[in-house]
Amino acid sequence: MEEIKEVVGENTEQEVKMVEVPLSIITNLRQVLEVVNTRGFNWRTEELLPVGMIVKQVDEILSKNGGSNETPQ
Numbered sequence: 001m002e003e004i005k006e007v008v009g010e011n012t013e014q015e016v017k018m019v020e021v022p023l024s025i026i027t028n029l030r031q032v033l034e035v036v037n038t039r040g041f042n043w044r045t046e047e048l049l050p051v052g053m054i055v056k057q058v059d060e061i062l063s064k065n066g067g068s069n070e071t072p073q
Helices: 023-038 045-064
Strands: 004-007 015-016
Touching: 023 045
Parallel strands: none
Antiparallel strands: 004 015
């Protein structure tokens, strides 16, 4: 895998390391986030945006790779 450099602000680069994981791990992560949220976990205000961004990123990865991001029953 190649390393990707991401621009973080003015003239600052940060290496983004890429790893391969089975799609099932990402699907399971999405399901865990959904279960935690539906069980009344009280997210602090400053946690809402980062949690929402992670859910969105996981959903994008799943949709691009034919995985399911449906809510577990």
